[in-house]
Amino acid sequence: MKLPFALAIWFTASLCLAQSDHNNLDKERPLTFEDAYSIAYRSYELQTGFSAFAFQKRQPQYGLRTEIQYGIAKNRDLSIGWDPVFDSQSARVRGDNLELSYFEGLTREIGNSPAVGYRIEAEMPTTGSVRDADVRARLVLTKRAKTYDKFHLNLGVAGNGKLAFGAILGYSLPLGYPRQFDTTLLAELAVEQSRQASGQNHWAGLGIRRQVDVTTVLDYSIRMRFRSAVTENRNALIFTVGLSKSF
């Protein structure tokens, strides 16, 4: 349990430090999609969140995803994450993999052209061979919709040998402008090829990111997996609550 301990230290250390922003959208915080911008150069960001997976045909699962990002250069960040899941049906924790991720923002929105970025990540088993690593890549486009709201298209491919493709259409809308400036509403619609069975997974989600102080953003969401290639995962509801903190 060295990693959680280290993360706890990071988290405590971050309490007196700097700023997260509810307008900047990161994967899994709280929905699956992200925007086409990296975190700021030289910044660290700790993100963590608790998720509950409620199924119709099996006992629930609980996740505690945690990630640390670092802006290694302008428009580039690196992150390391850990996503343990407790399965109440088997009473086991699954989560000995570490996620290593690199993001690069290629261009901001200029004129009518969208912002473009990409992410490459590998999920590395902490036990076993590097050859077992799962590799994923994601192309991200962000474009302003009407005024302050934005669309975010995430196109992904994942696999180790056999490839699976997915697409997420995300939407973000700052709430309260021009009177309030602390909340963003998120929505997503996603489709992906299942890697566990033949077929597709479809889900939709709705979330909120809310700035609670200069350093902290709270997020919460609900996602519904209304189609799943794995029968027992069908009609799952996923509740997430998390926070992001920069330093």
Place this chain on the structure above:
Amino acid sequence: MIALLGLMLSAGLGQSQLPPLPPDLPSWIRAKGMDELYYKSAPYNWSINRVPKFARDMYATGVGHAMAYEAMSKGQVSALDTETFSKIDRVLRNPPKLPVDEMAISPTFVRKYGYLEKVFDWAHTLHFQTIDVLAYPGWSNARKEQELDELWSFYQSEPYALTGLPMNMEYLDGFSYSKRFRQQYPKLNGLFWGYHWLQTVNYDMLFGVPTANQAAQYEVLGERYHEVELYNETRDFMPMTAELSPRFAKRFPQLANAFDNLHMLHDNVNDILAQPGLTDLQREQQIQIAIYRVLDSTHRGESPGSGTPNSLHDHRHPPSMPGMGMMVGSDEDEMYMGGMGWMNMAECGHCSVPMPAEEPWGATVTANGWTMSVRCLMCARDMASETPGRAIIRAATEDPKQLLILVSDDEGNWTSNLATVVFLEKFGEHPDCSGWSRAFTSTAALNSYLVANPEYAGMPGLSLADWSKLNQGKPDTYRRIDRPNPYRKDGEE
């Protein structure tokens, strides 16, 4: 038809006078990345929140900037002094509790002028971190001063950094599009200059001042900001850092100059965006040129005090104030100050006697929207007492580590940050006033001074209440500089 012809002529005239793009425009201006930068990691970050009302007002200035730029970028100039003003004013009256991402409120502006936003954002970061350092309770004044020097180096490490050299403000405000915004949209321009008043008056509120005594000053300054400065349409020129925070500007001239150059860039951009008849490309080019003029990279290797008068590389400054470039009509140390008229920065604002070269430096008086340097406590008090409204005096004591902060109510009743403060005032010749009018942190300190200066032997120490009641009237040494307002045409008031 005549109106259309007039518009074409004015547009044509403006275009023919537009400066061309410089050949050495930095390549980063064309870079496509967002290039978002994080501020310097430090324990003092967000110490601004220790003065909550000030922090909220500062956060609101970001919203005000962004909303105005968004409207201008969308071409909504006809509504700037009406709907846009009202929309911003609502936010200023109900300022946000947290800092606001300006880019999120001005998406059109950022899509068009993302490179400009990088310059603004990085300079605003410097603004805020400077405040954070000064508002941080964990460090000594010496450590804070060291950190501000380091912060300046950190700021300069990015290509978006503005120069810390004094720039000639008459030159920077003298292009074919200049002054358009303030003339056409005085209400919105008033807001901009109000923000810049707040962003420059705060540094003397914080610099060298114990953190426990900072918020009390903002009660005075915040009231002035909300009641007058935001809606002041009578200023001739933007507020200058050295005008409003002379102590800070003298100690950190590079920061003061960078803030002034930033604010002038804001004025240039406002003028360009408000100028009718320019194409999108022309606006973009003129904004790039305006950025180029004030970038650190444009002036690398140049030094303060040098340069050809009234040119891009004119880095002369008033001899007594390295933290300010030459102003319209200014001559050596004399400059025209809004609300005060012509003043000599090397002299006491009250008695006109040259400021003492040796320490202590005397005092400053902030009242009625201005800040003036004075030689002594008597000059500070009497200058404040002849000015309506609340006032702040920041004065040296015998202890360089203890600054005296006096805040007055409307009737001139003063409260002090030093409970044991005692005053010496033996009215005599004004040229010696910095000797016979002083503040001490204790009676023991006063007695030590009296022993060292036998000419004042036997003088009693005055309590704050007794000292407050004194008024020595108008100094016979006062020398009025009788020159017309250089910003106005002959006879214009």
Place this chain on the structure above:
Amino acid sequence: MKFQTLIFTAVCLSVAAVSVAHEGDCPFCKLKLVQNTADQDNEVVLRFGNKKIEYRCIFCVFKDQKRYKGDLVVYAPSEKVGEPVILKRTDGKWTAPEGVVFLNSFKKHVDCAALSRAFSSVTAYDTYVKKNDLKETKAFSLAEFVDFVVKPAK
């Protein structure tokens, strides 16, 4: 001395390099303060607590009085050099020495220092009006003057 001559003399003296007062503007009308001359006082001083604030004329003082929440003392220049008329506002009520009257006949505010003044008596008022060849003027009592000044502008 004609009125124009009076104004000219006052202006010349007020801008002379030997002037001993701050350049300052009137807190109300924002015009430059007019300084005392050898034969006529012009400086109107309002005392509010420890504050001593100069105004350009008594019209400006009365127009600006609302900003002060407590008691006031106003030293209004009179017909006699060094002997101002002392007006007081106590608990919101204005008082003046018996016999004091006021002139308020300026058409343009730039003339206010010469044409908005206090006098210790009607006789002194009449002398000033005659000396400066002023037409269509009226000697206001304090109550009339306050009423005239504070009423809303048309």
